[in-house]
Amino acid sequence: MNRFNRSDKPDWVPPRSARLLDQVRERVRYLHYSIQTEKVYVYWAKAFVLWTARSGGGFRHPREMGQAEVEAFLTMLATEKQVAPATHRQALNALLFLYRQVLGMELPWMQQIGRPPERKRIPVVLTAHEVQSVFGLMTGTEGLLAALLYGSGLRLREALGLRVKDVDFDRHAIVVRSGKGDKDRVVMLPKALIARLQAQLAHARAVWGQDRASGHSGVFLPHALERKYPRAGESWAWFWVFPSHKLSVDPQTGIERRHHLFEERLNRQLKKAVLQAGIAKHVSVHTLRHSFATHLLQAGTDIRTVQEGFWGQSPNSPSLWLARRVRSYALQRNRCLTPITHDLTSNGQSRFRHPAAPKRPRAARPGCSGSRPARGAHARACVPVRCQS
Numbered sequence: 001m002n003r004f005n006r007s008d009k010p011d012w013v014p015p016r017s018a019r020l021l022d023q024v025r026e027r028v029r030y031l032h033y034s035i036q037t038e039k040v041y042v043y044w045a046k047a048f049v050l051w052t053a054r055s056g057g058g059f060r061h062p063r064e065m066g067q068a069e070v071e072a073f074l075t076m077l078a079t080e081k082q083v084a085p086a087t088h089r090q091a092l093n094a095l096l097f098l099y100r101q102v103l104g105m106e107l108p109w110m111q112q113i114g115r116p117p118e119r120k121r122i123p124v125v126l127t128a129h130e131v132q133s134v135f136g137l138m139t140g141t142e143g144l145l146a147a148l149l150y151g152s153g154l155r156l157r158e159a160l161g162l163r164v165k166d167v168d169f170d171r172h173a174i175v176v177r178s179g180k181g182d183k184d185r186v187v188m189l190p191k192a193l194i195a196r197l198q199a200q201l202a203h204a205r206a207v208w209g210q211d212r213a214s215g216h217s218g219v220f221l222p223h224a225l226e227r228k229y230p231r232a233g234e235s236w237a238w239f240w241v242f243p244s245h246k247l248s249v250d251p252q253t254g255i256e257r258r259h260h261l262f263e264e265r266l267n268r269q270l271k272k273a274v275l276q277a278g279i280a281k282h283v284s285v286h287t288l289r290h291s292f293a294t295h296l297l298q299a300g301t302d303i304r305t306v307q308e309g310f311w312g313q314s315p316n317s318p319s320l321w322l323a324r325r326v327r328s329y330a331l332q333r334n335r336c337l338t339p340i341t342h343d344l345t346s347n348g349q350s351r352f353r354h355p356a357a358p359k360r361p362r363a364a365r366p367g368c369s370g371s372r373p374a375r376g377a378h379a380r381a382c383v384p385v386r387c388q389s
Contacts, residue, residue: 012104021046027101044094048073062098067109070095085116123290124281131291137273141242144196145266150288151190155180160260164201165237169194178222200241208239217257220250
């Protein structure tokens with residue numbers, strides 16, 4: 001949650017817009033939520049009103065409806081539409097936002113609506129050989145984007161939203177602005193992609209020159225930067241690294257300008273390459289990010305270093321959790337590159353210490369060189385791991 005979404009903001013203020021969906025947009029923008037959140041909340045508010053009208057009650061304002069209508073709508077999603085629990089929670093959050101933030105209604109029944117529990121899913125991860133096979137079948141801008149997502153651990157929107165000023169070839173780094181949770185972070189720039197990325201910037205420079213010669217409007221600038229720096233949108237520093245090949249109309253301002261590449265373009269090319277490579281896995285663009293974390297930990301990278309590259313993520317996030325489990329299993333199966341120390345606790349749980357973690361001085365114990373003597377309920381056993389050459 002970013003600084004704009006604090007709970008200590010002033011009390012609810014009635015929206016100035018007259019129409020319901022415009023009121024939802026106004027409130028979402030007041031709280032500085034993302035454009036994706038705005039689209040989702042508007043969609044569910046509209047779907048809720050239309051469904052109640054088709055159910056026989058006619059068109060009614062949400063103020064005239066309550067717990068019965070909300071629960072009936074959510075029940076329809078779960079039973080008839082059979083939506084996933086995540087979609088169910090998304091619809092519920094959108095309706096609670098409609099009543100609390102837009103209509104200013106804090107009613108007791110809002111706390112009584114059932115919320116589907118969260119379920120942990122194991123993410124799909126490609127092996128290093130599978131990644132190479134897929135990348136060998138992808139060329140052009142899509143191939144560079146896929147390699148950048150894998151080599152830097154970027155999300156799709158973070159890569160597409162890169163500006164020229166955010167790429168630092170001297171430091172081999174990429175600055176991610178306003179990522180998930182409105183956070184900034186710095187990720188690595190693989191040396192193997194420098195030449196291809198420089199060629200992409202040369203192409204983007206040519207597109208930028210054509211826009212300036214044609215007198216088109218500058219690119220989109222976040223927040224109020226367009227009023228503060230009127231010419232910044234036309235500068236080369238703020239131009240997209242991956243610009244679209246055609247102009248489009250900004251949905252918020254109605255100005256025709258150049259945006260970045262369409263998101264589905266990479267997803268279609270990636271699925272096509274996976275099919276050609278004969279990989280029987282459900283692969284999406286985000287799979288490259290999971291594979292990035294897993295392969296780093298398998299190569300011996302410290303978990304904290306990987307976590308910094310996944311700024312804001314908990315060590316128990318799906319990507320890092322799966323990567324740790326894969327590495328631990330490989331070490332137990334004698335497929336490691338370095339020895340591992342295995343902790344046995346009193347409740348039967350096991351903990352694996354990463355080989356790159358700092359080691360404290362230990363007192364040797366007969367029969368197990370380099371291990372610590374047993375203390376209290378914990379007993380440390382030195383597990384010999386034979387590494388393959």
